[in-house]
Amino acid sequence: xxxxxxxxxxxxxxxxxxxxxxxxxxxxxxxxxxxxxxxxxxxxxxxxxxxxxxxxxxxxxxxxxxxxxxxxxxxxxxxxxxxxxxxxxxxxxxxxxxxxxxxxxxxxxxxxxxxxxxxxxxxxxxxxxxxxxxxxxxxxxxxxxxx
Amino acid sequence: xxxxxxxxxxxxxxxxxxxxxxxxxxxxxxxxxxxxxxxxxxxxxxxxxxxxxxxxxxxxxxxxxxxxxxxxxxxxxxxxxxxxxxxxxxxxxxxxxxxxxxxxxxxxxxxxxxxxxxxxxxxxxxxxxxxxxxxxxxxxxxxxxxxxxxxxxxxxxxxxxxxxxxxxxxxxxxxxxxxxxxxxxxxxxxxxxxxxxxxxxxxxxxxxxxxxxxxxxxxxxxxxxxxxxxxxxxxxxxxxxxxxxxxxxxxxxxxxxxxxxxxxxxxxxxxxxxxxxxxxxxxxxxxxxxxxxxxxxxxxxxxxxxxxxxxxxxxxxxxxxxxxxxxxxxxxxxxxxxxxxxxxxxxxxxxxxxxxxxxxxxxxxxxxxxxxxxxxxxxxxxxxxxxxxxxxxxxxxxxxxxxxxxxxxxxxxxxxxxxxxxxxxxxxxxxxxxxxxxxxxxxxxxxxxxxxxxxxxxxxxxxxxxxxxxxxxxxxxxxxxxxxxxxxxxx
Numbered sequence: 030x031x032x033x034x035x036x037x038x039x040x041x042x043x044x045x046x047x048x049x050x051x052x053x054x055x056x057x058x059x060x061x062x063x064x065x066x067x068x069x070x071x072x073x074x075x076x077x078x079x080x081x082x083x084x085x086x087x088x089x090x091x092x093x094x095x096x097x098x099x100x101x102x103x104x105x106x107x108x109x110x111x112x113x114x115x116x117x118x119x120x121x122x123x124x125x126x127x128x129x130x131x132x133x134x135x136x137x138x139x140x141x142x143x144x145x146x147x148x149x150x151x152x153x154x155x156x157x158x159x160x161x162x163x164x165x166x167x168x169x170x171x172x173x174x175x176x
Numbered sequence: 177x178x179x180x181x182x183x184x185x186x187x188x189x190x191x192x193x194x195x196x197x198x199x200x201x202x203x204x205x206x207x208x209x210x211x212x213x214x215x216x217x218x219x220x221x222x223x224x225x226x227x228x229x230x231x232x233x234x235x236x237x238x239x240x241x242x243x244x245x246x247x248x249x250x251x252x253x254x255x256x257x258x259x260x261x262x263x264x265x266x267x268x269x270x271x272x273x274x275x276x277x278x279x280x281x282x283x284x285x286x287x288x289x290x291x292x293x294x295x296x297x298x299x300x301x302x303x304x305x306x307x308x309x310x311x312x313x314x315x316x317x318x319x320x321x322x323x324x325x326x327x328x329x330x331x332x333x334x335x336x337x338x339x340x341x342x343x344x345x346x347x348x349x350x351x352x353x354x355x356x357x358x359x360x361x362x363x364x365x366x367x368x369x370x371x372x373x374x375x376x377x378x379x380x381x382x383x384x385x386x387x388x389x390x391x392x393x394x395x396x397x398x399x400x401x402x403x404x405x406x407x408x409x410x411x412x413x414x415x416x417x418x419x420x421x422x423x424x425x426x427x428x429x430x431x432x433x434x435x436x437x438x439x440x441x442x443x444x445x446x447x448x449x450x451x452x453x454x455x456x457x458x459x460x461x462x463x464x465x466x467x468x469x470x471x472x473x474x475x476x477x478x479x480x481x482x483x484x485x486x487x488x489x490x491x492x493x494x495x496x497x498x499x500x501x502x503x504x505x506x507x508x509x510x511x512x513x514x515x516x517x518x519x520x521x522x523x524x525x526x527x528x529x530x531x532x533x534x535x536x537x538x539x540x541x542x543x544x545x546x547x548x549x550x551x552x553x554x555x556x557x558x559x560x561x562x563x564x565x566x567x568x569x570x571x572x573x574x575x576x577x578x579x580x581x582x583x584x585x586x587x588x589x590x591x592x593x594x595x596x597x598x599x600x601x602x603x604x605x606x607x608x609x610x611x612x613x614x615x616x617x618x619x620x621x622x623x624x625x626x627x628x629x630x631x632x633x634x635x636x637x638x639x640x641x642x643x644x645x646x647x648x649x650x651x652x653x654x655x656x657x658x659x660x661x662x663x664x665x666x667x
Contacts, residue, residue: 043468050475095460124467125459128514147463147503149471149496 033088033164034060038070038104039122040096047149048091048122051156059164062087067099071107074114086117089163092139094123094130102133109138116170118163185360192352193345200344204337208330215329219300220293223321226256227293227304231317234264234306238272238314246273253319260299261320264306267313288316298323362391366398379406448517455513462506470499501633508635511566512620515642520560527555527568527600531589534569538576547579552590555600557667559647564667567643570636571602571663577630578606578661597666605660609653617653640665 035052039045045063052061064070070092076082090108094101101121108114120141121134131142143159146152182190230249237246246264253259253275261283262275269287293302304317362385369383379402385395473492481489528551535549557564572587579585588603609617609624616622618641623634640663644651647667655661 041464041468043471044464047467047471050471123460124463125456127456127459128518145463145467147466147470148500149467149474152467152471 033169034062034085035160035164036070036073036087036090037061037063038067038090038092038096038101039063040065040093044093044145047152048156051149051153052160054153055157055160057157057160057164059088059160066097067101067104070096070104071099074108074117075111082113086114088118088169089159089167090117090119091122091159092119094121094125094134102130102137105134105137105139118167118169120159120163122159184363185356188356188360189349189352192356193349196348197341197345200341204341208333208337211333212326212330215326216295216300219321219323219326220295220302223300223302223319224293224304227302227317227319230262230319231304231306234317235308235314238264238266238306239308241266241272243273247275247277249273250275251277256321258321258325259319260322261318263318265316265318267315269316272315285318288318291316295323358387359391362386362395366391366395369398369402373402379409451513452517455510455517458506459510463503466499466503466506470496470503473499505633505635508633508639509620512635512639512642515563515566515639515646518560518563520563520646522558523561525557525559525561525564527557527564528553528589530561530565530568531555531572534565534572535587538572542576545576545580546585547576548584548586550586550588550590555589555591557600559667563643563646567640567665568602570640574636574663575602575604575606575661577632578608578625579604580606580630582606592664594664594666599664599666601662601664603660603662608655608657608659608661610657611655614653614655618651 037045037048039048049061062073064073070090071077072080074082074086074090092101092104096104099107101123105119105121108117108119115138118140119138120143121130121139122143122145123130124145126144134142141159143155146155179187230253234246234249237243237249250262250264250273253262259275261279263284264272264274265288266272271284271286274284288303289301291303291305293300295301300321300323302319304319305313306315306317307313362383365386366383369381372378372381382399382402383395385392385399473496476484477489477492477496484492531551532549535551539545539547568589572589575587579587582605584605586605589601590603591598591600593599607625607630613624616624618637619634620638621634622638623632625632641651644665644667649666651663651665653661653663
């Protein structure tokens with residue numbers, strides 16, 4: 030079974046490094062694709078200016094909320110508006126647990142909402158559980174190939 | 177204009193003139209009537225006397241049938257121009273002599289009528305028997321007098337009566353003009369005053385009083401009434417003005433307050449929006465660097481432990497502990513801010529049920545502790561369930577925390593009567609506090625214990641107070657060091 034890739038949408042290089050480290054420490058070795066802002070995330074998933082989207086969608090998108098240009102919720106909105114990515118698993122992974130972000134995230138169709146703990150041990154644990162769950166336990170929906 | 181609508185002056189004048197005129201008319205009529213009657217009586221008796229004399233004088237002429245003598249006798253009647261005809265008839269009723277001499281035959285009665293004097297066809301006529309001294313009747317004397325004297329007298333009386341009547345009526349009219357003023361003047365003045373009152377709403381006018389009669393009483397009563405009305409009107413106007421002024425003042429005050437309120441609300445809204453943006457930003461941005469500090473400290477500890485001595489590793493551990501505490505502080509502060517920002521949804525909340533749930537959660541989190549809970553039944557309140565839960569969690573959590581070193585910890589939730597209302601209380605037999613610092617309990621980051629003694633950020637009670645305040649309630653505490661603490665709150 031091919032566990033698929035992870036798309037990490039994160040503008041903070043520290044968080045990127047720590048997330049990668051946490052995933053690696055639990056032997057989650059899947060390809061992690063990192064994009065640094067919302068526009069890049071949308072372009073990666075849906076393509077742009079004649080460039081088509083990827084041949085294969087990631088198994089899960091780990092989406093930060095505070096991003097340059099398009100923020101996380103706007104990215105989620107674009108993803109859900111497009112037929113190809115309507116069912117793509119998206120986990121919001123962010124610093125805040127603002128109620129309105131949680132509510133809006135779920136309303137826009139997020140599959141999960143995880144707050145990044147300050148404690149790196151807890152953070153590592155969270156990353157591990159996320160990886161295990163979304164890459165190994167969860168069954169992704171069949172990918173729609175209609176453009 | 178009907179009689180009713182006549183001005184009172186004309187009515188009074190008409191009354192006086194009419195009544196005096198009627199009296200005069202009746203009196204004059206009686207006088208003239210009497211005069212007419214008595215004049216006719218006098219005339220008849222005068223003619224009768226003249227007839228008697230003439231009859232006595234004519235006995236000889238008739239006895240001796242001397243008609244020339246008779247005519248001579250009758251012609252003496254010329255002295256009285258009113259005698260229009262006279263005649264002597266003999267004992268057989270035949271005409272013997274006439275007066276005047278040229279009288280046409282048809283002008284005299286053909287034969288003598290019954291004796292006596294009477295008025296007949298505009299004349300006074302009389303038949304007088306002519307007799308001897310012995311009583312034997314010799315004939316009859318006829319006398320006819322016109323009534324011109326009566327008419328003249330009557331006419332004169334009439335003229336006098338009319339003249340007197342006219343003069344009297346004129347006098348009555350003039351007199352009434354003067355006298356009616358005694359009645360009409362006060363009435364007119366009253367009417368004038370009343371008109372002034374009704375036309376100009378001028379209650380300060382007064383009717384002049386002209387005497388002590390009923391009209392005077394009426395004028396007094398009217399003036400008194402006016403005084404009362406004037407006083408009441410003034411009082412009314414003053415109170416109205418006062419009221420208007422008060423209303424204007426209040427309105428102005430209200431407008432000012434409204435303006436201030438609007439201003440405050442706008443400021444509050446701005447402050448809230450700002451706080452909201454601030455809190456949002458804090459929740460996103462402030463924790464990220466902490467995560468980096470903690471994370472990379474851990475990286476150092478894991479990957480470079482060999483290069484560090486124990487002091488170095490200890491320092492890194494302290495960095496991590498401080499970072500995590502900072503994270504907790506930020507989280508607590510955000511909770512406190514959220515208590516202010518969140519929208520209130522008021523409903524009935526069973527605080528007893530809520531307290532039991534929180535107690536169970538506390539027990540679950542630390543299963544090895546033995547704490548006695550005494551939670552009163554059925555304590556209900558109106559409020560925001562989520563905020564009230566946060567408040568109770570903090571209060572019961574505090575009690576849980578500060579009774580940790582007691583051998584028989586006990587936590588109580590109940591209520592007491594407070595100023596006619598109800599205050600809820602959370603009581604424990606824990607570490608308590610010094611009442612001297614009671615005012616510091618509810619301040620942000622204010623702690624009465626060290627972190628090493630009891631963990632905490634000093635935000636919990638500040639959060640509780642903010643929740644209670646948002647519910648319009650009050651919170652206060654009683655306690656003593658090592659004697660436990662009691663927190664009271666109203667909602």
